[in-house]
Amino acid sequence: MKATYSNQEMSAEVAQMLAKEDKRVTTGKVIFLVATIAVLIFSYRQSELNFPLLLQRGGNMVEYTRSYFPPDFSYWQTYLEDTIITISMGIWGTLLAAIAAVPLSVLASENVCPVWIVQPTRRLLDAMRAINEIVFALVFVVAVGLGPFAGVMALFVHTAGALGKLFSEAVEAIEPGQVEGVRATGASKIQEIIFGIIPQVIPLWTSFTLYRFESNVRAASVLGIVGAGGIGVSLYQSFQSFDYGKVCAILIILILATSIIDTISAKLRNSLV
Structure with missing residues (x-):
């Protein structure tokens, strides 16, 4: 019985360790995801991306390109x-x-x-x-x-x-x-x-x-x-x-x-x- 109880204790300990490891991995993934989104938002603002303006003034590019031909x-x-x-x-x-x-x-x-x-x-x-x-x-x-x-x-x-x-x-x-x-x-x-x-x-x-x-x-x-x-x-x-x-x-x-x-x-x- 003693040996069996020890094995059960060891199994519970291993399960707790695995649960903690999974939690750390999950936390790390969440932090990485949040950091990635933050970097993308920051770089978006720094790059001054303005796709509506590009669509609005895209005709200027067409006119300019025509001058090449x-x-x-x-x-x-x-x-x-x-x-x-x-x-x-x-x-x-x-x-x-x-x-x-x-x-x-x-x-x-x-x-x-x-x-x-x-x-x-x-x-x-x-x-x-x-x-x-x-x-x-x-x-x-x-x-x-x-x-x-x-x-x-x-x-x-x-x-x-x-x-x-x-x-x-x-x-x-x-x-x-x-x-x-x-x-x-x-x-x-x-x-x-x-x-x-x-x-x-x-x-x-x-x-x-x-x-x-x-x-x-x-x-x-x-x-x-x-x-x-x-x-x-x-x-x-x-x-x-x-x-x-x-x-x-x-x-x-x-x-x-x-x-x-x-x-x-x-x-x-x-x-x-």
Whole structure:
């Protein structure tokens, strides 16, 4: 009887503990829900969202958009050459960023490096990612002058921060078994990374890099506004002169170029992942 009574007491104790745990979980969910609603309301007010005003004045946008047509393709060869420069900027900005992001991502991964290395590296990546490409382009224009090189460097720095973050998340999500197998052979830390980690993350890294390349081509198209080369120069000049037909032609060429890049990138990603 004594043993049975003890078991009953233990069962009651376990039930009470589970009830308390459920209560804590429920309370946490309610707090999270209330906090989320509060943040949404606050950000709604800060953003000054006014959808009725948008509907009321939507006709102004229609009238403005009509001024873009018909497109003026009289300088299409120049625009095409500038677009090729823009794509080239995207290629090199992304390539340099991917190369730099590999060691940075390893240093930012908690399952590879100690916290005193991880945290400073993550803050560096945050800074690189938080500052817009146009700001970096202004800095590099001062250093290297007007032209695509400044745009490439701006894309490189910003994209290295973004890819470093994405790459490190992929490293932290790896299966540890392969790394432990390499370690069991007496391999060094570098060999563990080369043979245990990188083979697992290469497909994801490649996919992330292709996504960023698409984004960088779009970003490079506006860097010309600050003198960093590419189609952005022609786009800015056309806007300044209110020559919206030329603006429309440039935008159409950019849309076509982006669509082609997206199609090719999608096929590459599907073959790798």
